[in-house]
Structure formats: C-alpha cells, structure tokens
Amino acid sequence: MTTDTRAVVIGGGIVGCSVAYHLARLGWTDTILVEQHDLTDGTTWHSAGFVTALRGVPAHRKLVSYYPALARVLAAETGRDAGWRPVGGLRLATTSARVDELRRQAHAAEDAGIMMELRTASSAAPLAPLLDLDGVQAAAWLPGDGFVRPKDASATLAEAAGALGVQVKKGVKVSGLKLNGKKIAGVTTSEGTIHADTVVLATGAATASLGHLAGAAVPVVPLKHQYAVTAAFDPALDPDKLPTVRDPDANLYLRGAGGGLIIGGYATVPEPAWPTDGSAPLAEPRALFKPQSTEELAVAAAARVPGLPDIIKIVNGPEGFTPDGEPLIGATEVPGLWVAAGMGLHGLGLAGGAGKCLAELITAGQSEWDMQPFNPQRFGPFAHNRHWITTRAVDAFQRTFR
C-alpha cells in the first residue's frame, strides 16, 4: 500500500504524540504518526514522570514551563485527565556546598520567572510530614514542580491530534527512509510506503538507528536508568498530596505512587544499552533490563522516610541521551528530516514544549522560543562517531545528575 501525506512522525511515545498534535494545531492535519508497538511502549510507559523547571539552559526551562498550560488545554479538548499533577517539589540541601547551590539556583529561578522559595528545615517539614529532615540545612520549595502520568498525557495528546485529523498507525514499523536526491521523500514501513516531504524522528533511544537509515548522524545514545517502587503505606499514601522530593546529597529522589513511593537515584557510571545483536533499541515492546542493586538506594530512602515499606518492583529501562545532556530539537543534516529526541530523563516535562517548537520550526521556519541550544547538528562530524557520542553522553549524565 502506498500513501501520500504532508508529514510523517515516527514514534508514538509522549514526544511523537506531542509533535503530531502541535503540527495539526498549526494546520498540518495531513500528518501520520507511525508507532511500531502500541503508543508509549518504548520508554514513556514506565517513566517516573518527575517534572522540574529548575534545570538546564533558559530554553530548557521555557519548554518545561509550557507543560501545565498544555495539560489544561488537552483536558478541555478531550474531556480527559491529561496526567499533570502539580504537587510541587522539595529540594533538600544537607551540605553547605548544596546550600550555596540552592542560593545560586534561587537567583537563576528568579531571573527565569520560576517560583522558588528557600526554607529552613523546620519550615519545610509541613510540606512533606512523611520525611525525616534530620541533617537538612536548607530546602527549596518549587510550587510549579510536579509529576506527569505518562500514559494519560500521551493518550490525551494522541486523542487530541486524532480529533484534528492526524492518523495514528499503531503496530507499524518503519524499516527505511526514502530519499529523493539528498532530500527526504518518505518512509518504508511494514505496511507499505508513505510519501512525505517531512519526516520527524521522535524515536527516543532508537533515534540514532533511524537516522542511519537516511545517512544522518543523530547522536542519541541509549543508556540504562532505574528506579524502585515500594509497597503501599498503611494507610495508603495519596500520591497527589506529596510533593516530589529530591535529596541530591543522598543521591535520592522520590514521589508518591500506588499508595507507596517511587524511589530512585542516579548510577555513578551509567551503562550504555546499544543492543549487541546489531538491532535498534526499543525493537521489543516494553523491554526492561535486568535490575541493578538497590542496596544503597534503600538505605538512603529509609533514612529519609521512616517506616519506608519494602521495595516490590525495580524498573530498569532505556533512555536516549545526547553528548551534552541537552535534547535534539530541529533539523537534521538531511533536508526534510527533523528530530525531537535525546530527552535525557526530562522527556515528560520537555515533550509539550519540544512538540510545540518543532512544529513551529517545521511549519514556519522559526519557533517562539530559541531552539539553537538544541540544534541537532551542533556536534558536527563528531556525531558520526559512536564511541565519541557514547563517551560524551556518559560524561554528560555524570555531570548533570551529581
């Protein structure tokens, strides 16, 4: 079967759903979204969903700050819960260096228009009575932070896109990218060819492999990341009543989920997850890796949360990272081939804004917010070197999360 369309978005995770929705909102309703599995079955389905605006370059903050407003629009358009939970965020400092960092971040937040309040441990305590704040020298309260329920958010984006005319094709795998000379001309799929002058790679951790199909270097490196889930408290904890908590000195973050907690930390040396058989990442639906040890995490969490229930589940999954830790949003070196990927553990917060800005770049040649820091071609010829991109992505992960 051969089809003609204006744009093809490859990837039905939260980012692809957002790109397709925003293209349609800008009038490109003749768009087809192609997902090889079911929607979200790459990385999005298992995301812990934490969202904070307090990170990255100003453009990053702009993108994240857009999400709550988008969630309200989506809820109004679909009549469904768009998955945004504005529970606020608490960031703890237990060392004087971390207190200094919080003070610096407070200045940056003020410049960026992000609400952030510095508190003493005793004035932070009522925000999260569950916590033992022993050793906390200061805390930052970010009322705009929260978490996203990944499946609800993606489903409302896909539904709203569909209502505008986007065709969502699930269980359809892209096996080739068609070129006309040097320009993109469409995609070859398990269900035939789709001709289009515009193709978007929203393929998460698999994006480097998809780029290769057109000879484009799109430096997204799959790395493993994991968190744990505890049993429910008795009585069960309402996840919508607890702020997200980050305790970077203990390498710990947590939020409510399923009556208990999601607890996580960051690997000292994250492990690349390039498939050893030469296949593309995400080829299997909902694939997870063997869990790593959670001993240190459990000790850190139990010290901060008295009466912490036992860990009942560990989720170790793939995520796409770039050589500098910032996403790729924009044009690739192949005319007509665009990318929104490499979200580096911030995809839930970034997806709304990434979809909006990429759709603006595609349809109008410019976006409301400056996407230059996320230019997919910023690494030049180094992007072709898998060893270089992997080494740099590991390094960026270590610098970002410690």
Ligand SMILES: Cc1cc2nc3c(=O)[nH]c(=O)nc-3n(C[C@H](O)[C@H](O)[C@H](O)COP(=O)(O)OP(=O)(O)OC[C@H]3O[C@@H](n4cnc5c(N)ncnc54)[C@H](O)[C@@H]3O)c2cc1C
């Ligand atoms: C354990 C863990 C915890 C996380 N926690 C957080 C968090 O707290 N907050 C946060 O913001 N982020 C978090 N992340 C990251 C976040 O989940 C991702 O950034 C986000 O889900 C990426 O969305 P995506 O749409 O880019 O990718 P994906 O969800 O992976 O979607 C890409 C899609 O492309 C499809 N695809 C690939 N190749 C093809 C092909 N050839 N043909 C058709 N379809 C194809 C895949 O099947 C997949 O569905 C976490 C990640 C992990 C691993």
